[in-house]
Amino acid sequence: MxxxxxxxxxxxxxxxxxxxxxxxxxxxxxxxxxxxxxxxxxxxxxxxxxxxxxxxxxxxxxxxxxxxxxxxxxxxxxxxxxxxPSKPARHDDDDDGMVGPPIALAEQHDDGPSDNASNSDDDNADADFKSGILPISNHIQLLDHTKTVSALTIDASGSRLLTGGHDDDVKFWDFQGMDATFRPFRTIEPFEGNPIRDLQFNQSGSEFLIASSVHFPRLYDRDGVIIQEYAKGDPYIRDPKHTKGHVASLTCCRWHPLDRKTFMTASLDSTIRIWDVENKKSQIKVINIKSERGGRTAITSACYSNDGKMIASSAQEGVIRIWSSGGPFLRPTHTILSAHMANAEITSTVFSLDSQRLLTRASDDTVKLWDLRNTSKALALARDLPCSFGEANAIFSPTESVVLAGTSVRKGEGQHGKLVVLDGNTLRPLKEVSVNESSVVKILWHPKINQVVLGTGSGAVFVYYDERVSVRGALSCASKGVRKNRAPDVITNANIEAVIHNPNAVLKEEVHRKTKRRLERIRKDPIASRKPDMPLSGPGRGGKLGHTIQAGMLQSLIKDTTRSEDPREAILRHAEAAKKHPYWVDRAYQETQPDPVFAEAVYEDDTEEQWEANKKRRQ
Structure with missing residues (x-):
């Protein structure tokens, strides 16, 4: 063939x-x-x-x-x-093949006899799908996360994949450097104890943003070194426009498609903030979004249009708002009320390439396609797509001929999460691909390497590709074997048994390698272990006075009568004891007793003549 x-x-x-x-x-x-x-x-x-x-x-x-x-x-x-395919593929360089490889349709689902009123668009979509635009003939698994993988991003060249999850880790995967073990070369924990909500590389792939459940975003370089940490707001200021940052958890972060120095973040504090990369102290613009009743509403997702002129935001109340990115942000240019079911979290919003259509997904198990020129009714609707994660998304293919969405399953019921392929114009189901026994949460289709990456609820990451049309990426490491340890430069013969005699050798004291034994030996030494003083077992034990709590309380109640006592009587009270047991004064005169010897004269008894004589003598 x-x-x-x-x-x-x-x-x-x-x-x-x-x-x-x-x-x-x-x-x-x-x-x-x-x-x-x-x-x-x-x-x-x-x-x-x-x-x-x-x-x-x-x-x-x-x-x-x-x-x-x-x-x-x-x-x-x-x-x-x-x-x-019906639409020509975009070529980023000479090495890229046609976006949309052929696939083996092993699980094609028939929809039964077609209606006589079916239009030519559906037939063209079927022809495009059967010609092969979904690269799923082969796949590799990246198994290192322990919880749900909720964020995916690949740099512009398609050589480095970043994954973030609910285990608080961001893992770095290098397709060119990995072997068949499929291990990440670096793992970081940007925000300890906070799951990762979103990741995105910039246009050049030199830096990436991280949005977590904390109140502020961070900027890292491609090797995981932090570059900037942006400000967080003051929760005690009522007007969110007067704060320097977010005051609630972030939900997403997005780079401006044309301006490399601008990005935006959305949060549960009912605001979207636009930042300058170089200014970490405060945002440059704030979009304050209010609910229909005038209160706050959580912003669950936001995105830029491909021309950078519009910003789409979705609220937890099921309302979609479109804003002009240039401002002023007084009121949205488009408002789609009841876009999804009330109180259904809209988890994903994506613009089409021409910025005329908007694809949304929500926790009401639906995916909808909107025409921004007429937002009174959805252009297309897909039902029965279970969604249990706030990071679940739906995406266009690079040619926009199909739409990809994942399904959520309950743990322990034996069901398999699926990758569902929908028609790009009518959202009619075309194919279902069973992935594994967990939910399919995050989906990413990189147009340059033509590979689809899936993040699942079990922590596994699937990279689907087709050897005939996919380039680099997973193909680079799937063909490699397991890397073996390098042989030592010096080879010795293990069978040689020899005895070395050294008569002047000094035996080295045995080193205790057991940490437990060493700690036990230190515990027995009161000085090395810094053993505190033992508690008193009785009053006056060891020269220390011991008293009870009652005695201490009584001491504060007894009145001090020292000022009312006669000092002479207080001293003479101890005269008899001092005479029997001399210690301070009489002890010095015991050798001359019973006749004490005193000085002949004291300094105060000298006359003025003696003062002058002593003074001259000293001079």
Whole structure:
């Protein structure tokens, strides 16, 4: 079979014929006795025969409508022929292939017989989907988080992936440096005890923002070194415009798509704040959002339009507001009341490439598509998409032909979280991919490497790719083996047994390696362990006076009579005891007793003549 890589870069001449056949088929009503998917399969077989070389053509029986095509046969058909998507893929460089690789449709779900009123847009979307725009043929798992992965971001080149989760960690994955063990090369905990809500690289991939459940964002370089920590507000100031930062937990952070020095953050304090990268002391603009009753409302998500002219915000009350990014932020330019069910948290808002459509997802288990030129009613609606996480999102594909959304499941019920593929115009379900026994929370599709990254509730990160059209990324490390330890430079023979004799050797004192024994030995030494004084076991023990609490209280109640006593009587009271047991004065005269010897004269008894004589003698 021929390779599809070449066909992606150079369209075959017969593809124009195939497109014409598809357009012609969209105008023909379907037979009520035949399934629409069976008709599409017949057309695909005929087109495959037309696109094959003459020597490779072969006749195959057409399967009935009730017969399902096997996975191997579908994969073989996709390998033989690759049809271009309806919208041209964007090329970032010469190495990029067509965005939208072919896939093996192993779990294609039929919607039953199609209605006669189906329009050509649905048929074109089906043709685009069957031509292969979802790279899910292979995947790798990154298993290092212990809790839900709630934030994903990849730099512009597609070489470095950052993941953040409810385990408070941000992990760095380098696709070029990883081997088959798939381990991160660095892990940081930016805010201890606070889960990560959002991550985003800037346009160049040199810096990234972190939004957590704390009140302030942080800016890091691509290696995880903190660059800036921005201010947090004063919760005691009532007007949020007068504070220098947020006063409640952050919910998201977004870079301006055109200005590298500007970013915004949304918070539960009912504000969106626009920051200058160089100014960490205060924000430069504040969007104060009020509820319908005039009070505060939690801002659950926000995003810039691709041209940077609009800001979309969603509130916990189910209202979407569109603001002009240039201000003034007095009132929104668009307001969609009751966009989702009341009190349903809108977890994601995404603009289309032309900034004319808005994709939203909420905890009411729906995904809606809005046309900003007419917001009275949703353009399309998808139901039955369970959403239990505040960070769950829905995204456009790089060509906007499909929409991706994940489903949430309850832990322990044995259900599998799924990646649901919806039509980009009608949000009609096209495909479901079972991921694992946990919820699919965060989704990211990088257009340059053409790979889809999923963050799940179990902490596992899935990177889906297709070897035929995906470039670099997971392909770089999936093909590598487990890195082996390098052999030592010096090789010794372990079988050599020799005895070294050193008669003058001094035996080294045995070192106690057991920490427990060393601590026990220190505990027995009162000086090394700094043992405090033992408590008294009785009054007056060891020369210390001991007394009870009652004695201390009575001492404060006894009146001090020292001032009323006669000093002479107080001294003579101890005269008899001092005479019997001399200690201070009489002890010095015991050798001359019973006749005490006194000085002949004292200094005060000297006359003035003796003073002058003594003075001259001293001179």
């Amino acid at each position: 021929g390779s599809t890589t070449g066909s992606a870069s150079k369209p075959l001449p017969q593809q124009a014929t195939h497109k014409a056949v598809q357009q012609r088929k969209s105008t023909i009503p379907h037979d009520a006795h035949h399934d629409a998917d069976a008709d599409d399969d017949d057309g695909d077989e005929e087109d495959d025969d037309d696109l094959r070389p003459p020597n490779a053509r072969r006749n195959k029986p057409i399967p009935p409508a009730s017969t399902s095509i096997s996975t191997s046969a579908t994969a073989a058909a996709t390998t033989t022929t690759t049809l271009p």
